[in-house]
Amino acid sequence: MLPATLNDTLAATTGVESATVRAYMRVLRENGYLSKHGRGIAAAKMSDRDASVCLTALAGAPRPLDVLPQVKHFSKTVFSQGDSGGLLGMLSEKGSGIDAVADLIRLYTQGLVEQHFETIEVEPAMRHSSMDVVFLTTAPVSIQFRIIKNGQLLEARMYQDPSDDITPPDLRSYRRVSGRTFDALAASFHATVREDL
Template sequence: MLPRTLSETLSNVMGVPASTAVIFMRQLREAKLLSKSGRGRAAADMTPLDAARAMVAMAATPRPFHAVEAHDQFANTKLAQHSTGGLLDTLPETDGISAVAALIERYVNGQVDQHFKTTGVTWEARASAVDLVFMVTPPVSIQFRIVVNNQLVESRNYIQEGAVAPQADLREYRRLSGRTFMALADAFNAFMREDFLSA
């Protein structure tokens, strides 16, 4: 997938203005956090890790010039707790961004869809069955959840290491549903089909 396609996909599904999504991507690319080589057709193919980094930055802050700082906070999250068994246990324990990238890969290669078929989750419920909650007030965290019929079935939580919890109870969070991952998977798969057909 080309950087422009990733930027457009994230803009559409996350509700971020297109020009703002471009600035997010530029900030991350200049910090060497996104694949880079050439421009236009020679631009580097975006990977699930690139998509995860951009998505996390956009979820973490509305300000594109804070994209790198937001990325770095979430890159410093470590697995803190998880349920046993199921799809989410296949995600890496290293950090939250790597886990987001792995979840994108599982959507792209059909593992999430297969998991839901096996567990009997209806097609209509699949877009909302998986969600990610980004706690953006330090200590930042990413909570992966699978909720079916209003019941929490699986969860996995990555929390920022070394951050001190605030004294205030009011904390800010953002939530993304499986719809975001489905849109990314569609874009990656369309790119792979196009690449295959042009070969």
């Protein structure tokens, strides 16, 4: 997927204006967090990791000026607790929470999330809201993944910054991302594959 496609997809699904998403991406690219190559049709193809970094920046930083400290903070998150089975058990325990977001994007792109929802009998109309990813931006900084069916928590996984040992957590500042965003990213990756053929 080209940077412009990632920009448009994230703007459409997060409600952040396209120019603002572009500003976030510029800061990330200039500081080595995104793939970069040329411009226009020679621009670097965005990977699931690039999409994950952008989504984390949008969820974690209230404005482009705050992107670098927040992405660095989320880069320090490590697996801290969660289910070892099910769909969320397929997220990496060795990388950061940003890597786990990239894993989830990959699972959506491969159709494995859709298969899992069929297996656990989540109604098609409820699938976007059944996947819940929460970016807690105040200490302890964490990324929490949850699968919910009929108001019941079925699976959960959390990646937390171990240097933020605050009890109880400060729950005042967080951002939720639903399956709708991940579905849209997967669709954009699929469209890119079709364009390349």
